[in-house]
Amino acid sequence: MADSGSKIGEDDEVPGRVKVNLCQPCLSKDKQTGADTFCSTCNEFQCNDCSNVHNVLAILKNHELVSVKEANAFTTLFEMKNLDLCDQHEKLFEYFCEDEKKLCCSTCAIDNHRKCDNVVEIEKIAGKITSPTSTLAKKLKAAKKVAESVARHVCSSKDQLAHDVKEIHEMIKHMRNEVIRMFDDLEDTVAKRAKILQRETLEILSKKQTQNEKHLADVTLCLETIESIFKNGTPVQKYIAEQKMESNVNALCRNIKEDCQKSETVNISFHFDETLKLPPLPITEYVPGQLLLKSTRKGDFDKAMKLTPVSAIVLKKTGDDINKPFYTGIDFLHDGRLVAMDYINKKCLVYNEKLEKVGSFKLSYYPLSVVAVSEEEVAITRGDEYNIEYLHVSKSNEITSRRTCKVKTKYDSICLKDDKQFVVGTFDEPRPVRIVSFKGEERDFKVKFPNKTYPIGSSACTYIKSCDKVVITDRDEHTVYIYDIKTDTRVLVKDDQIQEPCGAAVGPSDTVLVCCRNTNCIVQISQRGQILSSYKLDMTYPYEVCVSRYKSFLVVANNCPGNMKMQKFKISC
Structure with a gap:
């Protein structure tokens, strides 16, 4: 039997068969x-x-x-x-x-x-191709990681749907204790509607999963072919494979990237009417609430920011200063001016939008952190007393002491929780974060924070109001913690870019911005703990960061003896 003209090595010879090579x-x-x-x-x-x-x-x-x-x-x-x-x-x-x-x-x-x-x-x-690994294989491996991420995201969405539906059951059961007759019917009706929404949404997610599995199969097949060629093929074959498969690989990568951008997080929830009425109607005709299916694209809340330098100044010793300034607290006033706390020289300073100093006030204490409370008022934590100080900063940049609020805990970092309370980070205290009212009333979060005592300057906190999450930096552990107060869970963020994290602030899309002292950069972190971006700063040992009211500008100050700086950036996404 004649061989069908195959190239060398295509078939092994079989005993008793005469191999004939055809033209x-x-x-x-x-x-x-x-x-x-x-x-x-x-x-x-x-x-x-x-x-x-x-x-x-x-x-x-x-x-x-x-x-x-x-x-x-x-x-x-x-x-x-x-x-x-x-x-x-x-x-x-x-x-x-x-x-x-x-x-x-x-x-x-x-x-x-x-x-x-x-x-x-x-x-x-x-013969010029010397790399043992194809660039196409690298692209496919990267695309495979993205595809696997999409697959995990789809599975997570399914689990979240089941979790959300279960939460609705629990909410309804709790309300039923108050109005037994109505909520017996309500649980059955809403649960059925939720199941319908869940089933319909699962069908959509399953289609997306099937499509993603096809992408994974295509990527795996291409990857096996390329890796096999680059392992066993000649230089000519490698070069041809690289050129021949490039368009297919690019198309695969593009399709997977598009799937990732279209990936959605689906939540289902039930909201009660603000005024609950009990009309003499069957529950099938009147449901005291609304079942909502919310779909949020992954790309809508995981956007990497871009920083454009606006201005910068060198912080120098002037006038009655004891030494070169060291800013332990900075924050934007509502009108765009900047207020800064000089710990070394016991001063409060005001800068305009061009980072020109326009106001100064001598303090009788060592200030730590500062937060703008209203248009013309700021609150300051102290390093030497159990007090929170309030200053008035007028539109004409005149600074006056307004009042002192006694507290029982040593506080360092401070930020607003709402229009009546602060979230404050402690030092020399086993509770790392607490809540303090504007009047000085102190209380704890209902969260299991680790029983750890931070020395002054070794930790900072900030608060994400929209989702009730507290962020804590741990300078010694090179870690950022994101605590979800509602669920009493936390995300631990460690990365090579996060070395000695210091100040923290809430950035665009409620992402977290952290000063990393040993990498001289600002790292942007999503609420889920994903590193979105890292911006290298033109300064050594960045220490404090703040963001303007509408998340348009960012200012960072450092702690580098002999080379103190403050820089301002425009934020874009």
Whole structure:
């Protein structure tokens, strides 16, 4: 039985079978002719008539021809699965047009690229590929990670749907204790509607999962092919595979990226009417609440910010200063001015939008952190007393002491919780974060914070009002903690970019911005703990960061003896 013209190494010989190599050019014309020679450059068997073209065309004269017997003794070549064949002429690729970036067979080179200046033999340039790993394989591996992330996200959405539906049950059961008759009917009705929404949404998510699984299968297949070629193939085969599969790989990566951007988080919730009425109607006609299905695109809340430098100043010793300034607290006033606390020199300073100093006030204590309470009032924590101080900062930049609020805990960082309370970070105290009212009433969060005592300056906190989350930086542990107060859970964020995290602030889309002292950068973190961006600063040891009221600007100050700076940036997404 004759072999069907396969290339070297395609089939193992079977005992009792005589292997006959057929002329491959003749096979393409539906003719079966025994092969007399093998061209190692074309990588195909040819009969004498077909191989004579090597003597006619000057461009083919350098090809190496050997007898079929000698060819069968060659080392087995890797099967390219027709990747090395021209789609138009079904001939092996022999040339690469550097002008048009295209692979060419001998016919392509003559018919389509005669006017091109840089048509080179693949064999001469293929040896330049020295990397053991294909760039296409790297792209596919990266795309595979994204696809796997999408798969996990879909599974997470399914679990969240089940969790949300279960929470609705619990909420309704709790309300039923107050109005038994009404909520017995309500639980059944709303639960059915929730199940319908869940079933419909699961169908959509399942379709997305199926599509993503197909992408994963395609990526895996391409990756196996490329890795196999780069492991076993010749330089020529590697080069051809790289060029031939690039468009398919790019399309796969693009499709997976689009799926990732379209990935959605689906939540289902039930909201009671503000004024609950009990009309004499069956529950099927009147439901005292609304069942909502909320879908949020992943890209809508995980946007990396961009920082554009606006202005910068060097902090120098002036006037009655004891030493060079050290700003332990900075915050924006509502009108865009900046207020800063100089710990070393016991001062409160005011800067305009160009970072020009426009106001100064000598304090009798060592100030730590500061937060703008209203348009003309700021609150300050102290490093030497159990007090929170209030200052009045007028529109004309006049600063006066307003009042002192006694407390029982030592506080460092401070931020607003709402229009009546602060969230404050402690020092020398086993409770790292507490709530303090504007009048000085102190209480704890109903969260299991670790029983850890922070020295002054080793931790800072901030608060995300929209989702009731507290952020704590741990300078010694190189860690940022994000606590969800509603669920009593936390996210722990560790990364090479987060080294000695100091000040923290809430940035655009309620992301977290952290000063990292040992990497000299501002790191942006999502509420789920994902590193969204990292901005390298033109300063050493950044210490404090604050964001303007509408999240348009950011100011950062450092703690580098001999080189104190403050910089302002415009925020964009």
